[in-house]
Every structure is written in C-alpha cells, then in structure tokens.
Amino acid sequence: MLLAGVFLGSLAMLNILGTSRFIDLSFNIGSWEIPFAFAIGVLPYPITFFCTDLISELYGKRRANMVVWIGLLLNLWVIAVVWIGGALDAPKLDGNGLPIIENGQVPYDYAFYQIRMLTLGATLASMIAYLSAQFIDVHIFHWLKEKTNGKKLWLRNNVSTLTSQLVDSIAVILITHYLATGLPKIDGHTIEMSLLIYIFSSYIFKAFSALIDTLPIYFAVSYLKKYLVIED
Numbered sequence: 001m002l003l004a005g006v007f008l009g010s011l012a013m014l015n016i017l018g019t020s021r022f023i024d025l026s027f028n029i030g031s032w033e034i035p036f037a038f039a040i041g042v043l044p045y046p047i048t049f050f051c052t053d054l055i056s057e058l059y060g061k062r063r064a065n066m067v068v069w070i071g072l073l074l075n076l077w078v079i080a081v082v083w084i085g086g087a088l089d090a091p092k093l094d095g096n097g098l099p100i101i102e103n104g105q106v107p108y109d110y111a112f113y114q115i116r117m118l119t120l121g122a123t124l125a126s127m128i129a130y131l132s133a134q135f136i137d138v139h140i141f142h143w144l145k146e147k148t149n150g151k152k153l154w155l156r157n158n159v160s161t162l163t164s165q166l167v168d169s170i171a172v173i174l175i176t177h178y179l180a181t182g183l184p185k186i187d188g189h190t191i192e193m194s195l196l197i198y199i200f201s202s203y204i205f206k207a208f209s210a211l212i213d214t215l216p217i218y219f220a221v222s223y224l225k226k227y228l229v230i231e232d
Contacts, residue, residue: 004067007051010044011071011130015078017041018122019176020115022184025201037186038202041122045168046209049137049161050217057153057221058228061142068134075127079120086116125175133168137161153221154214161210169203 018041025036048071056064091099091107097117099107137160144156173195177183186194 003051003055004070007048007055007067008071008074010047010051012074012078014041014044014048015075015123015126016082016115016119018126019118019183024186035186035189035197036201036204037197038205039183039198041126042202042205046165046206046213048134049165049206049210050213052134052137053141053157053161053217054220054224056138056141057145057217058224061138064138064141065135068131068138071134072127072131075123075130079123082116082119082123086113122176125172128175129168129171132171133164136167137164140164153218157214157217158210162207165206165210166203169199169206173199173202 019039021040022037023040027034027036052064052067055067086097091109093113094100098113099110101107101110140160140163141156144152144159148155173183177191177195183195183198185191186197189197
C-alpha cells in the first residue's frame with residue numbers, strides 16, 4: 001500500500017503541475033552552451049518507476065500491472081475533478097479557457113483556470129505516454145528476470161527503466177506539443193530544436209535518477225523481503 005500510495009501520489013502531482021513551469025538549467029562548458037530545460041512534472045516521475053520495479057520484484061508482474069491500471073483510472077479522475085471544478089459556477093472565459101481580465105483586475109481564480117488549461121492537455125498526453133512506458137518497464141523487467149533466473153537485479157532495474165523512460169520522454173513531449181500545444185519555445189531556438197532539448201533534458205534527468213536508485217532498490221528489496229517474509 002505504501003509503494004502504491006507513493007506511486008499514485010507522484011503520478012497525480014506530476015499530472016496536475018505538469019507543464020505549469022519549466023526549469024532552465026542550461027550551462028556552459030568553455031565556449032559551448034549546453035541547453036538543459038525540462039517541465040516541473042519531470043521531478044516526481046522517476047519515483048514512479050522505482051515503485052513499480054519494487055512492486056514487480058516483491059509481488060510479481062500481475063500486481064505491478066494492476067497498479068499501472070489504477071494509475072490510469074487516477075489520471076481520468078484528475079481530469080474529471082479539474083474539468084468539473086472549472087465548469088461549475090464558471091466566470092466569463094476567453095478563447096483560451098482563461099477568465100477575462102476586466103479593468104485590470106485579475107480574477108482570484110485565474111491561477112486555477114491556468115493550471116486547468118495546462119492539466120487537461122498535459123494529462124491526456126501523459127496518459128498515452130504513461131501506459132506505454134509503464135507496461136514496457138514491467139515487461140522488460142520480468143523478461144530479464146526470467147533470462148537471468150532471478151539474479152542481476154541491477155540489470156533489470158536499470159535496463160527496464162532506461163528503456164521505458166526513453167519511450168515516455170519522446171511520447172509525452174511530442175504528444176503534449178502536437179495535441180495540446182502546451183510547450184513554450186526556448187529563447188534562441190526553433191520549436192523543433194526546443195522539442196529536442198526538452199526530450200534530451202527530461203531523459204537525462206530520468207536516466208540519472210534511474211542509475212542512482214540502484215543501491216536504494218537493492219537495500220529496499222533485501223529489507224522488505226525479510227520484513228514481509230517473501231521467499232525468493
């Protein structure tokens with residue numbers, strides 16, 4: 001329940017905050033400028049793969065897939081609540097779905113409608129990318145577990161996560177842009193280059209997070225198998 005709770009909480013947070021803010025951590029190496037920017041929704045995402053890998057290792061593929069499906073239902077619940085919350089007693093909205101600013105007065109619920117606009121589009125893109133990535137993660141994890149006879153946890157943990165997160169990074173950026181038009185262009189770059197930077201940056205962040213969770217997942221599996229009395 002704890003792993004499922006952390007997984008679902010992280011998933012809800014990344015979908016609601018999603019593309020509400022972009023973090024630019026670009027840096028220079030000598031005369032070379034290395035662009036590095038990603039949406040705030042990327043921050044909690046690596047923990048979702050950590051949780052599904054732990055659930056896969058401790059409880060098996062069926063339980064891991066069940067949590068993934070519950071995550072999909074949670075996505076739909078997020079969309080429903082955000083949509084209903086904006087539809088009830090709605091103020092006058094402009095063509096972008098934002099409250100109309102009259103006499104220079106910004107409506108108190110302007111921030112909600114701005115988050116709502118971004119959430120509806122980003123969550124739809126996230127759902128498609130999420131299902132693809134999470135099922136790929138679980139499938140590769142158990143395929144490698146069978147091939148290695150239950151050994152080399154580090155291998156299946158890293159290969160499954162790195163592969164699935166590449167799929168997720170590409171899918172969520174492209175779908176969000178072409179379906180929801182929710183990604184801003186980076187200053188000094190074309191929109192095509194901006195999309196490549198977002199894909200590259202989010203994947204590097206996720207890949208780095210996946211690599212550093214190898215020791216924690218070994219510790220967690222070792223401790224939890226004894227605590228939960230799970231046999232190999």
